[in-house]
Amino acid sequence: MPGASVRRRGALAVLAVALLMGLAIAVPLGWTWWQGKQAQASLERAVVALQDQDVDAARGQVEDARVYADRGIATRHGILGTLWRNLPILAPAADDAERMADAVDDLTAVAEAGVAIYPQLTGDEGRLVTDGKVDLATLGDVLDSFGDVQTHVADARASLEAVEADAPLIGGTIADLRDEGLEGLEPVGRGVDTLAPLVEVLPDLLGENGRRDYLIAVLNPAEQLYSGGTPLTFTPMSVRDGRIDMGVPQDTATHGAAFVPRYWPKVDGNPFHRGRLRIGTATFAPDWSVSGEEALRAWRSLRSKQMDGLIAIDVMALRDLVAITGPLDVPYYGEVNAENFVQTLIGSYDSIPDYRVRHQINQALVPIFRDRLFRTGQFVEKFQSLKANADARHFAVYLRDPATQAAFERVGLTGELSDTDHDYLGVFTQNAVPSKTDYWQNRTLTSDVVLRADGSAHVTATNRIHNDSTPYPFRGPDPREGYSTRFATLSVAQFLPRGASDVVARVDDAFFEPNIGDFYGRPFLRRTVAFEPQATHELAVAYDVPKAADVTDGELTYCLDIDPQGLVRPSAVNVTVHLPPGSEVVDLPEGWVEIDAGTIGWGGASLISQESFEVTLSLRG
Numbered sequence: 118m119p120g121a122s123v124r125r126r127g128a129l130a131v132l133a134v135a136l137l138m139g140l141a142i143a144v145p146l147g148w149t150w151w152q153g154k155q156a157q158a159s160l161e162r163a164v165v166a167l168q169d170q171d172v173d174a175a176r177g178q179v180e181d182a183r184v185y186a187d188r189g190i191a192t193r194h195g196i197l198g199t200l201w202r203n204l205p206i207l208a209p210a211a212d213d214a215e216r217m218a219d220a221v222d223d224l225t226a227v228a229e230a231g232v233a234i235y236p237q238l239t240g241d242e243g244r245l246v247t248d249g250k251v252d253l254a255t256l257g258d259v260l261d262s263f264g265d266v267q268t269h270v271a272d273a274r275a276s277l278e279a280v281e282a283d284a285p286l287i288g289g290t291i292a293d294l295r296d297e298g299l300e301g302l303e304p305v306g307r308g309v310d311t312l313a314p315l316v317e318v319l320p321d322l323l324g325e326n327g328r329r330d331y332l333i334a335v336l337n338p339a340e341q342l343y344s345g346g347t348p349l350t351f352t353p354m355s356v357r358d359g360r361i362d363m364g365v366p367q368d369t370a371t372h373g374a375a376f377v378p379r380y381w382p383k384v385d386g387n388p389f390h391r392g393r394l395r396i397g398t399a400t401f402a403p404d405w406s407v408s409g410e411e412a413l414r415a416w417r418s419l420r421s422k423q424m425d426g427l428i429a430i431d432v433m434a435l436r437d438l439v440a441i442t443g444p445l446d447v448p449y450y451g452e453v454n455a456e457n458f459v460q461t462l463i464g465s466y467d468s469i470p471d472y473r474v475r476h477q478i479n480q481a482l483v484p485i486f487r488d489r490l491f492r493t494g495q496f497v498e499k500f501q502s503l504k505a506n507a508d509a510r511h512f513a514v515y516l517r518d519p520a521t522q523a524a525f526e527r528v529g530l531t532g533e534l535s536d537t538d539h540d541y542l543g544v545f546t547q548n549a550v551p552s553k554t555d556y557w558q559n560r561t562l563t564s565d566v567v568l569r570a571d572g573s574a575h576v577t578a579t580n581r582i583h584n585d586s587t588p589y590p591f592r593g594p595d596p597r598e599g600y601s602t603r604f605a606t607l608s609v610a611q612f613l614p615r616g617a618s619d620v621v622a623r624v625d626d627a628f629f630e631p632n633i634g635d636f637y638g639r640p641f642l643r644r645t646v647a648f649e650p651q652a653t654h655e656l657a658v659a660y661d662v663p664k665a666a667d668v669t670d671g672e673l674t675y676c677l678d679i680d681p682q683g684l685v686r687p688s689a690v691n692v693t694v695h696l697p698p699g700s701e702v703v704d705l706p707e708g709w710v711e712i713d714a715g716t717i718g719w720g721g722a723s724l725i726s727q728e729s730f731e732v733t734l735s736l737r738g
Contacts, residue, residue, distance in 0.1 A: 156185035156221050157301070160228050172236050179228045186218075186225040213284065213291050216276040220298055223273035227266050227305070234262045235497075249491045251323050251359035263309075263316050270309050274302055314524035322521060324356040329425045331356070332416050333363075334400070335482045336431035338511070338685050339463040339556035343389070343403040343545040343610055344532070345510055345683035346431040351396065351416065352483045353424070363487050368479035381418040384410050388634050402636070403545045403612070403680075405429060405532030406522070409515025426516035429532070430486055431683055432463050434506035438489040441498050445485065448477035459685065464556050466600040467590045475600075504529065508726035510683035534612070534639070535727060539676035540566065540665040541639070542690070543612035544580050546682070549645050550598045554605040559583040560688040562724070566665065568675055570697040570736055574665035579657040580609060584648035595650075603650040610643035612636065612680075617660040624656055631658070666734075673700060673734040681724040691720035696734060704733040 163178035237244050237255055245255050277299050282292035322329060331354045336346030353364035376395045383390035389401035396415040400408035409427040417423055439445060440455035447453045449469060453461050462478060469475055490499055506512040513532025516522040525531050534543060544562055548555065560582050567575045586603035589595045597604040613620070613633075617640050622631040624644055631642040646654050666675040675694060681687065696702075696715045705711070709719045709732065717732065 156182040156225060159185065160224065163228055163232065167232075167235060172232065175235070176232045179225070179232050182225045182228060186222045213280045213282060213295075216280050217291075217294060217298065220273040220276040220302075223269040223276065224302070224305075226269045227273075230262045230265050230269075234259050245496045246491050249361050249487070251356075251361070251491075253320065253323065253325055253359045256319065256323070256359070260316050260319070263312070267309055267313065270302070270306050274299070274306055277302065311527050314520070315528055318518075318521045318524045322356075322516075323359050325358065328355055328357040330354070330422070332413060332424045332427045333483060333486060334412060334427060334429045335435070335479075335486065336429055336511075336683075337463055337553070338431050338433055338683055339553040340548050340551065341546050341555040341558075341682070341684070342398065342400055343547050343682075344400045344405060344408040345429070345513075347548070348397050348400065348412075348429075350479050350483055351412075353420075353422070354428075354487075361487070361491055363483065366480050366483045368476060379415070379418055381411075381414040384414070386637055387411065388636060400429070401547065403543070403610075403682075404534045404636075405513040405515050407637075409513070409532075410517070413515075413517070425518070426514065426521075429513045429515075430503075430506075431511045432459055432482070433509075433683065433685065434503065434511040435482065435485050435489075437502045437506060438485065438499060441495055441502060442489045442492060445489075447481050449474050450478075463553065463685075466553055470600070505726075507532065508681075509687070510681055529727075534680050535678035535729070537676060537678040537729070538615050538664055539667075539678070540574060540576065540662050541612065541614040541678050541680075542578060542692075543680040544578075544682070544688070545610045545612070546582070547608040547610070548606070549608045550604075550606040552598055552602045552605060553600055554584060554586050554603060554648075556685050557585040557587070558605070558684060559585050559686055560684065562688055562690045564690075564692045566675075566677075566692065566694040568665060568673070568694055568697055570668075570673065570700070572664055572666040572668045572673065574662045574675075575659070576614075576662055576665075577657065577659040578611060579655055580611065581653065581655040582607070582609065582646075582648070583653040584650060586650045588650070605648040606645065607648065608643050608645045609656045610641055611656065611658045612639055612641040613658070613660055614662045614665070615639060616663040618663070620658065620660045622656070622658045625654055668736075671736050672703065673697065673736055675730075675732040675734065677728075677730045677732075679724065679728040681726065687723035687725050689720070689722050690724045691718070693718045694732070697736070699737045700734045701737065702732070703735050706730045706732065 159178045159182035163175040163182070166172075166175035166178060237259065244252055245259065246252070277295050280291060280295040282288045282295055284291065320326070333352045333354050334348045335350040337349045338346035340347040350366045350368040352366040355362050355364070376397050378393035378395055380393050384407050387402055387407050390411060394415070396412065396419060399411040399415040402408045402411065409429070412427050413424050436455050436458040439453075439458055444452050444454040447461070450461050462482070469478070503512050507530045510532060512530070514525050514530045515532070516525060522531060526533060535541060542562060542564055544560070546555070546558070560580065563579045563581075565577045584605045586605070589601070589603050591601060595602050595604060615638060620631050620633060620642065622629055622642060622644070624646055629644065633640050633642055642658065644656055646656065648654060666673045677692065679690060693712070694717050696717065698715075702711060702717060705717065708721070709717055709730070712718050719730065
């Protein structure tokens, strides 16, 4: 049957042509894809190695990524590149292949810059900061490398965004590769964009263009103000050409004359500054952009010295610096390490009734900040620690120069409250009678939200506070104030969403008429509550929120921000949201759960950072 044989030969020929065409498409596309994937995997392993402080392994992985990236670039000029440019099916994708190879090349260059500069910033041998001096030459190298990184990230983004992915048959595959690359590049670009303003201001901040003066406030979280711990010690710090010099610390235990009530011009609009104040209570306001300026004005009234900014750091943040740099000797106590640091310094007042000993301890806190932060090496680790403590409101920076303040705000170091126009939770307590009982404060915040289809909501927020103090250790009655008391008298402040209305409030079972204050557009109320040892009380506030969610195109996006307070024991928090009838969840943020068909929730035992959530719902009817 010769006809059948001819047909078989014809079918085989067609099959062979199809296979050759498939190989012509698959080989160059697969080769380019594989090289990019190998480079990506090497770069990911390099990041892990840096996180493990293994710079040599990271360098090796980046070198591997460079090999793969170079092969991808070489593809454009070799046999496979010729296939891309000359086969009709592949030619339309040639430019796209070149752009993707260029993007891999640029991202590898970013990693190369990183591993080159990283050893100067981290570990015991990092030379950026050496014994109280920032090496401005090394800083210049770091900033130059950052400039290169900016350029390469921008070029990689431009290359990927230019990929058209319109080639026949393979356009969809190229589009997937492009989109995957842009998705991976997005956090890198966001980080670079965030750091860029900080890079611009750092040299001036460190005195490259003349002396800069800052005030260091060491805070005691065992005695809370709305902003965080009460200042124990104030110390001036000057910086010129990177050289850091500390002045004489002044603490509340021994400089009583300096801490008497006095007058200074209040920050415009600050509702917490009334009449004369002590410098130690200048920081009532929960937002450090306000409290920082108040403290600097108070310092000028005391010392006739204009300062460029304030750095506030509490004992919890100092503990974390000690965890990085090792134990130290503290007067009266001897060696103190990260494990016993907080309990020793602010949880053992019963053992040091002599104010002169407390003075020695307070004086020792400032050298901890100076010596541990500015000693040689481990700059990256220290910065990461301070960033985590800023998130938890144990550390804050306020700078009077607007551009410098904005740069620090972008990296989350300025201790400002959320400015959301949607649902908001912010609870802050303040000692109404001086004591150290906030060391034992346990707090749980719950929010029950009834969300409506128009985006409004009815919220009931309940703040349950337990004074978990130990028994009074001395003979005679508890004085109910001061270092040794186990009683607490707290001003509990609930900050509300913008536009909140129909506010109803109670303490335990007793309702009261709330006096609603205004903190730069955010309403708030407060109530003073007395706590006996081991007592528990709750402040519950119910209110309507006009814009808890955005409504667009049949979808409802519920938005919630939560600000923490820098407590010794972080607050627990639980949020329950009852959905509008007929709605269903489209997207839940990480950590949120569906409790039942009409209810979702989020919570945790420790609120240690500002939280911001968006929950997307569909409206079916």
